[in-house]
Amino acid sequence: MQAQQKIHEWLEANRHRGIRFLQQLVQEGSTRGNESSAQAVIIEKCRKLGLVLDIWEIGKDHLIEHPAFCSDRKDFAGNPNVVAILKGTGGGKSLILNGHIDVVPEGDRNDWEYDPFSGRIENGKLYGRGSTDMKGGTVSLLLAMEAIISLRIKLRGNVIFQSVIEEESGGAGTLAAVLRGYTADGAIIPEPTNMKLFPKQQGSMWYRITVKGRSAHGGTRYEGVNAIEKAMVVISKLQELEKTRNNKITDPLYSQVPIPIPINIGKINSGEWPSSVPDIAVIEGRMGVAPNEEMKSAEQELEVCLKEAAESDSWLKKNPPKVEWFGGRWLPGDLDENHPLMSILAKSFEAVKGKQPIVEASPWGTDGGILSKTGNTPVVVFGPGVTKAAHDVNEYIIIQEVFETAEIIALAIMEWCGTN
Amino acid sequence: MQAQQKIHEWLEANRHRGIRFLQQLVQEGSTRGNESSAQAVIIEKCRKLGLVLDIWEIGKDHLIEHPAFCSDRKDFAGNPNVVAILKGTGGGKSLILNGHIDVVPEGDRNDWEYDPFSGRIENGKLYGRGSTDMKGGTVSLLLAMEAIISLRIKLRGNVIFQSVIEEESGGAGTLAAVLRGYTADGAIIPEPTNMKLFPKQQGSMWYRITVKGRSAHGGTRYEGVNAIEKAMVVISKLQELEKTRNNKITDPLYSQVPIPIPINIGKINSGEWPSSVPDIAVIEGRMGVAPNEEMKSAEQELEVCLKEAAESDSWLKKNPPKVEWFGGRWLPGDLDENHPLMSILAKSFEAVKGKQPIVEASPWGTDGGILSKTGNTPVVVFGPGVTKAAHDVNEYIIIQEVFETAEIIALAIMEWCGTN
Numbered sequence: 037m038q039a040q041q042k043i044h045e046w047l048e049a050n051r052h053r054g055i056r057f058l059q060q061l062v063q064e065g066s067t068r069g070n071e072s073s074a075q076a077v078i079i080e081k082c083r084k085l086g087l088v089l090d091i092w093e094i095g096k097d098h099l100i101e102h103p104a105f106c107s108d109r110k111d112f113a114g115n116p117n118v119v120a121i122l123k124g125t126g127g128g129k130s131l132i133l134n135g136h137i138d139v140v141p142e143g144d145r146n147d148w149e150y151d152p153f154s155g156r157i158e159n160g161k162l163y164g165r166g167s168t169d170m171k172g173g174t175v176s177l178l179l180a181m182e183a184i185i186s187l188r189i190k191l192r193g194n195v196i197f198q199s200v201i202e203e204e205s206g207g208a209g210t211l212a213a214v215l216r217g218y219t220a221d222g223a224i225i226p227e228p229t230n231m232k233l234f235p236k237q238q239g240s241m242w243y244r245i246t247v248k249g250r251s252a253h254g255g256t257r258y259e260g261v262n263a264i265e266k267a268m269v270v271i272s273k274l275q276e277l278e279k280t281r282n283n284k285i286t287d288p289l290y291s292q293v294p295i296p297i298p299i300n301i302g303k304i305n306s307g308e309w310p311s312s313v314p315d316i317a318v319i320e321g322r323m324g325v326a327p328n329e330e331m332k333s334a335e336q337e338l339e340v341c342l343k344e345a346a347e348s349d350s351w352l353k354k355n356p357p358k359v360e361w362f363g364g365r366w367l368p369g370d371l372d373e374n375h376p377l378m379s380i381l382a383k384s385f386e387a388v389k390g391k392q393p394i395v396e397a398s399p400w401g402t403d404g405g406i407l408s409k410t411g412n413t414p415v416v417v418f419g420p421g422v423t424k425a426a427h428d429v430n431e432y433i434i435i436q437e438v439f440e441t442a443e444i445i446a447l448a449i450m451e452w453c454g455t456n
Numbered sequence: 457m458q459a460q461q462k463i464h465e466w467l468e469a470n471r472h473r474g475i476r477f478l479q480q481l482v483q484e485g486s487t488r489g490n491e492s493s494a495q496a497v498i499i500e501k502c503r504k505l506g507l508v509l510d511i512w513e514i515g516k517d518h519l520i521e522h523p524a525f526c527s528d529r530k531d532f533a534g535n536p537n538v539v540a541i542l543k544g545t546g547g548g549k550s551l552i553l554n555g556h557i558d559v560v561p562e563g564d565r566n567d568w569e570y571d572p573f574s575g576r577i578e579n580g581k582l583y584g585r586g587s588t589d590m591k592g593g594t595v596s597l598l599l600a601m602e603a604i605i606s607l608r609i610k611l612r613g614n615v616i617f618q619s620v621i622e623e624e625s626g627g628a629g630t631l632a633a634v635l636r637g638y639t640a641d642g643a644i645i646p647e648p649t650n651m652k653l654f655p656k657q658q659g660s661m662w663y664r665i666t667v668k669g670r671s672a673h674g675g676t677r678y679e680g681v682n683a684i685e686k687a688m689v690v691i692s693k694l695q696e697l698e699k700t701r702n703n704k705i706t707d708p709l710y711s712q713v714p715i716p717i718p719i720n721i722g723k724i725n726s727g728e729w730p731s732s733v734p735d736i737a738v739i740e741g742r743m744g745v746a747p748n749e750e751m752k753s754a755e756q757e758l759e760v761c762l763k764e765a766a767e768s769d770s771w772l773k774k775n776p777p778k779v780e781w782f783g784g785r786w787l788p789g790d791l792d793e794n795h796p797l798m799s800i801l802a803k804s805f806e807a808v809k810g811k812q813p814i815v816e817a818s819p820w821g822t823d824g825g826i827l828s829k830t831g832n833t834p835v836v837v838f839g840p841g842v843t844k845a846a847h848d849v850n851e852y853i854i855i856q857e858v859f860e861t862a863e864i865i866a867l868a869i870m871e872w873c874g875t876n
Contacts, residue, residue, distance in 0.1 A: 141728050143671050143735055169673070204731065238675065242730040251563050253589070253847040254720030254742040255658065255820025260848065264721050268688055300674030301684050302730035304737075307723030308561050310662040311624065311742040311784060312847045314722060315563055322674040322731040364731060400675025427673040427732045428680065 039189065039455075040387055043446045046183045047439050054442075055162065055435055057081065058175040059155035062164035071115040071137050071201045074171075078137065078199045081178055082120035085185055087197065090119040094201070094212035102215065104410050106206035106241075106365035117209050118199040119218055122181055128192025128454035132223035132413060133181070133445070134210060134403060135174030136203030139166030140427050147429040161432040168421030172433035173226025174199060176420055179442035180449060193453030196220055203403050206242075206364040210403035214411035222377040222452060223411075224445060226419025227402050228426050231437060231444075233385070234417040235378055236289060236397035237404045238297055239325035239368030241361055243338060244318060245270060248355040251315035260313030261351050264306045267317035270357050273345040274299050274321075274338075281337065285326060289373075289397035296399060297324030299338075327370040327397060335361060367405025369415050377416050377452065384447035388440055399423065418444075459609065459875075460807055463866045466603045467859050474862075475582065475855055477501065478595040479575035482584035491535040491557050491621045494591075498557065498619045501598055502540035505605055507617065510539040514621070514632035522635065524830050526626035526661075526785035537629050538619040539638055542601055548612025548874035552643035552833060553601070553865070554630060554823060555594030556623030559586030560847050567849040581852040588841030592853035593646025594619060596840055599862035600869060613873035616640055623823050626662075626784040630823035634831035642797040642872060643831075644865060646839025647822050648846050651857060652814040653805070654837040655798055656709060658717055659745035659788030660821035661781055663758060664738060665690060668775040671735035680733030681771050684726045687737035690777050693765040694719050694741075694758075701757065705746060709793075709817035716819060717744030719758075747790040747817060755781060787825025789835050797836050797872065804867035808860055819843065838864075 047054070057077075066074035075091075082089055095112045099105055118137075124130070142152035142165045150156040152165040162172070177197060184191065196218055200209030227234075247267045252260025278299040290296040302321040307314035325334045339359060346356040371378070373395060385393040398404075400423065404415035420437035467474070477497075486494035495511075502509055515532045519525055538557075544550070562572035562585045570576045572585045582592070597617060604611065616638055620629030647654075667687045672680025698719040710716040719741065726737035745754045759779060766776040791798070793815060805813040820843065824835035840857035 140732060143728065143732075147735065204729075240675065240731070244730075251848050253820060253843055254722055255660065255718060255744060255818075256715075256843045257718045257720045258714045259844040262721055264691070264724050268691065271684070271688065294678045295676075298675060298677045300677045300731065300733060301682060301727075302674055302732055302734060303727030304684050305725050307721075307740070308563065309624075309847075310664075310722035310740045311660070311720065312560060312563075312722055313720060315567065315849065317724075320727070320730040324675060398675075400673055423673055423676045424679040427729075428671050429735065 039450060040447055042187050043183045043443055046187060047179060047443055051439065054175060054179050058162055058171060058438065061171045061175065062155040062167050063153055065153040065165060066137050066139050067141050068138050068205060069115060074137050075116055075118055075199060078118050085182055087120035087122055091116045094209060097212065097215040099208065099212050099215055102211060104211055104367065104406055105208060107202060107208045108363045115201050117201060117212055119213060120197045122195040124191045124193040124453055125456055126192060129222065129452055130194040130196065130220035131449060131452050132196045132198060132218065132220040133177040134198045134200065134223055134225045134407065135170055135177055136209065136403065137199045138201050138204050139169065140204050143429055149430050160435055162435055163430060163432045165431055167433040168228045168431050169426035170227050170419065172421050172438045173419035176226050176438050176441035176445060180446035183446050184449060189450060190456040191453040192456060195449055195453060207366055207403045207406045210406045211410060214406060219411040219413050223407050223413045223415045225402050225404050225415060225417045226441060227417050228421030228423050229417055229419050230422045231420060231441060232394040232396050233378060233381055234396055234398040235371040235373050236327035237369035237402050237417055238327065238398050238400055239331060239366050239405050240322050240401035241325065241331060241365040242320065242322055242363040244320045244360045244362050245357050247317045247357045249313065249315045252313040254311040254313060257313050263314045263317035266352060267304060267306060267319055269349055269352065270319065270345050271301055273341050274301065277338065277341040287397060289395065292396060293399050297326050299323050325368050327368045329368065366401030367409045369404040369408045371414050371416065375414055377414055380451045381416055381418055381448050384444045384451065387447060388443045459870060460867060462607050463603045463863055466607060467599060467863055471859065474595060474599050478582055478591060478858065481591045481595065482575040482587050483573055485573040485585060486557050486559050487561055488558050488625060489535060494557050495536055495538055495619060498538050505602055507540035507542055511536045514629060517632065517635040519628065519632050519635055522631060524631055524787060524826055525628060527622060527628045528783045535621050537621060537632055539633060540617045542615040544611045544613040544873055545876055546612060549642065549872055550614040550616065550640035551869060551872050552616045552618060552638065552640040553597040554618045554620065554643055554645045554827065555590055555597055556629065556823065557619045558621050558624050559589065560624050563849055569850050580855050582855055583850060583852045585851055587853040588648045588851050589846035590647050590839065592841050592858045593839035596646050596858050596861035596865055600866035603866050604869060609870060610876040611873040612876060615869055615873060627786055627823045627826045630826045631830060634826060639831040639833050643827050643833045643835045645822050645824050645835060645837045646861060647837050648841030648843050649837055649839050650842045651840060651861060652816050653798060653801055654816055654818040655791040655793050656747035656817040657789035657822050657824045657837055658747065658818050658820055659751060659786050659825050660742050661745065661751060661785040662740065662742055662783040664740045664780045664782050665777050667737045667777045669733065669735045672733040674731040674733060677733050683734045683737035686772060687724060687726060687739055689769055689772065690739065690765050691721055693761055694721065697757065697761040707817060709815065712816060713819050717746050719743050745788050747788045749788065786821030787829045789824040789828045791834050791836065795834055797834055800871045801836055801838055801868050804864045804871065807867060808863045
């Protein structure tokens, strides 16, 4: 029997256990700062698989001084990074399999049909915050490794599984793993690509814009300047900037993406008192960065846009909005579409799905930028689940895709690392 | 020597003490829930004046069940209302002198030139949160009473001085005073009218509008619906409604007021995460109500406006914004311009200032609505300070106006209550 057939059958035979494992991971809600119990589930699994474990609290190894470090936290105690290595016999290429364990907040629980941390299964879908982004992908990685181990397939190169924290907030977990020495000949990150191959990843960074007004009694509001109204001027300009920037994107990999590098307006806070004219408004959001763009150049475009907004309004001219670049920051990634890791993944995909994969550029940043730029490791992002479901209410993953991805990745591991 | 001359000279002679008293009141910052130490200053003064004191924690007397009760608090312990009565000899008309002790929050302290609770004096102005709204006016009342008492002028009617809490949040303090039995033949409220006479007061009420979006990852924001963008649609509609409503105001008393019944956008909060599309936005503000308008009818106009906003947008059509009427609620007041209290105040004004007062309708609500509607007490709002400075940074009051107002009110008291 061919290796692929064996892996396929192993995955079929272990389907129930695999689903239960994913369910357990989702049930251990791992919003930022609360990742430890989900990491404990990962650690237990890796221990059972006999992997060489490295569990550490990040924040050392000059992490915080590194130029690519980006976090509003400096203390990460209590929620470790996990690396688990399947040692090869030697002579093969090494492969990092990277998943993040942190999930974004669940939002308004009343909007969820089921408890956001239930892991409930309906019609072949498993529901819950983090199911798609990206515990489903992480489970695909571990199933692929477990299949190889269980079938006693001997690899030549090392497989370095990583379950990192802080991806949603700037990638400090993956950066810490790089600084700890974990680099490789290639890497796969199974973020929810809807099983498309993403050799390029959009970078992104967070901005905070502060808009001043002048307070007054709401009953004579014409004597003040409403910071919310002025923030609306700024938001309109950001919407224009988004259009201009996206019109410049010509990479055919983005041809199916409505807005390749979005500028998201993520938060606004203004005002303390219904009867007062608010004197300050703070807008926070995320700016997409093209794969081949410098972070600095994107920053400058937004800064110029704010200058233009200020020029368009007599109040803003005297009280120009200010921008800070804070918190999350993800470097873009830009792998050649013909890189061998791409070819191997495409071949494995075809073997499992009977058709060629769709190749696109990711509409969002991942830890791939840090792995490739600071770790010099070629990265392909490829995983189960749809981006649409990530960060949304009623987040879910189609269970079948988790297993198909596991099979494809198992084949790619064997091909990339080599077998004895 | 004429009574006016004596009062004028007494106020001149006691100018320094009066200023020091105002300074002390401003220094006892009395934002909501923290009124007790400023009330202690008031109580001490009233005790020295030999007034009959009534100090009580509001919330009893069926206050909370009263239809005009409007507050998001139900427990007011620790910050009492103060009423202090100068008993007349009988046979005269009674007069309520009403000031509120609560002040709005100071906002961003960095925007203040001086500490917002310093009471600092520069060029004849006294600075600080509450100086204009309305501790300056309260000091005018107490100076007027102190002058009359010190000069041993015997009044026939009672003067009922009130220092109430909660004016900025819906008037529960004044309502509690009414329910305790404090009504009178007339009332003066020295809110900052810039020494104009306001026989009519605008009512107002707070609204909270909730706008739904649909969350998504910011990198594929086109798959979500941004609640902030939808909130901007709603805000634009509120701006249109404000225009329509104000175009209908024909009362000549409002001819000098740019926006007689404003709709203030006081707060907006939306979003939890810069990289997510926000799924909910909450707008809070204050809607002005015309003197002769029913509160209910104003509510309905805003509700219809939201329906129109929903009709204008396919997402909002399916997810209509919702409004709640919460917190502050001030009944409008509508006194005849030829009421005797108006004539007496106008005459006193002319005696002191040598010119006729300006008569306008107030661009904001006061406790006058409660006093007149639930207490059946005719109210004129007249006081030192400009509305523009109220609720603003660097709030100040022109000290000279405090003393001029004290003199005018002292004359009006004698005329209204009668002297022996």
